[in-house]
Amino acid sequence: xxxxxxxxxxxxxxxxxxxxxxxxxxxxxxxxxxxxxxxxxxxxxxxxxxxxxxxxxxxxxxxxxxxxxxxxxxxxxxxxxxxxxxxxxxxxxxxxxxxxxxxxxxxxxxxxxxxxxxxxxxxxxxxxxxxxxxxxxxxxxxxxxxxxxxxxxxxxxxxxxxxxxxxxxxxxxxxxxxxxxxxxxxxxxxxxxxxxxxxxxxxxxxxxxxxxxxxxxxxxxxxxxxxxxxxxxxxxxx
Numbered sequence: 252x253x254x255x256x257x258x259x260x261x262x263x264x265x266x267x268x269x270x271x272x273x274x275x276x277x278x279x280x281x282x283x284x285x286x287x288x289x290x291x292x293x294x295x296x297x298x299x300x301x302x303x304x305x306x307x308x309x310x311x312x313x314x315x316x317x318x319x320x321x322x323x324x325x326x327x328x329x330x331x332x333x334x335x336x337x338x339x340x341x342x343x344x345x346x347x348x349x350x351x352x353x354x355x356x357x358x359x360x361x362x363x364x365x366x367x368x369x370x371x372x373x374x375x376x377x378x379x380x381x382x383x384x385x386x387x388x389x390x391x392x393x394x395x396x397x398x399x400x401x402x403x404x405x406x407x408x409x410x411x412x413x414x415x416x417x418x419x420x421x422x423x424x425x426x427x428x429x430x431x432x433x434x435x436x437x438x439x440x441x442x443x444x445x446x447x448x449x450x451x452x453x454x455x456x457x458x459x460x461x462x463x464x465x466x467x468x469x470x471x472x473x474x475x476x477x478x479x480x481x482x483x484x485x486x487x488x489x
């Protein structure tokens with residue numbers, strides 16, 4: 252499915268407006284049950300907003316198979332989401348130290364990691380570079396410390412070459428990363444590898460700079476179902 256990345260931003264504006272309305276309604280409803288302290292109000296807003304974001308963006312864009320959609324689709328919200336977020340903060344800081352050549356972003360209750368394909372692979376190849384394997388080994392060690400997360404690995408290409416060729420190459424590159432992480436002890440049940448070819452550009456394919464940005468591997472790290480249940484039940488350590 253070819254879906255332009257820019258459409259996420261437009262839809263997000265609509266969703267965030269809806270979150271505001273839902274949050275206001277949530278608080279109005281709660282007032283009828285008595286006064287709330289700041290923590291309770293924050294949790295009410297978080298729960299309402301998290302449910303809407305997970306329901307609207309998550310279902311729509313997780314089906315569209317974007318890394319950000321996968322993260323938002325796993326949103327819990329409220330106090331439980333805040334606990335998950337703090338765990339992700341710690342993990343993101345570790346990843347920034349271990350992966351100096353990658354872009355690490357905290358997104359909602361998850362982490363998005365972006366590798367330029369030239370860092371991982373030679374041109375037209377899906378064999379991992381020897382120099383890159385050490386970073387992926389350290390990445391795997393951090394993933395193994397936080398076993399209550401799932402990992403989505405996405406391969407992307409620029410618009411040079413045929414759609415079919417780019418799709419197959421991006422499939423193989425995503426699988427190469429996932430296979431290597433598995434050899435380092437990351438459970439295969441946590442890994443989901445997908446290739447999108449040229450269907451999800453983040454920059455202009457008519458320039459070399461844009462094509463370089465589009466040749467990438469995105470990795471999403473987010474709470475698995477057990478972590479979500481533990482957070483909601485208050486069993487997850489801060």
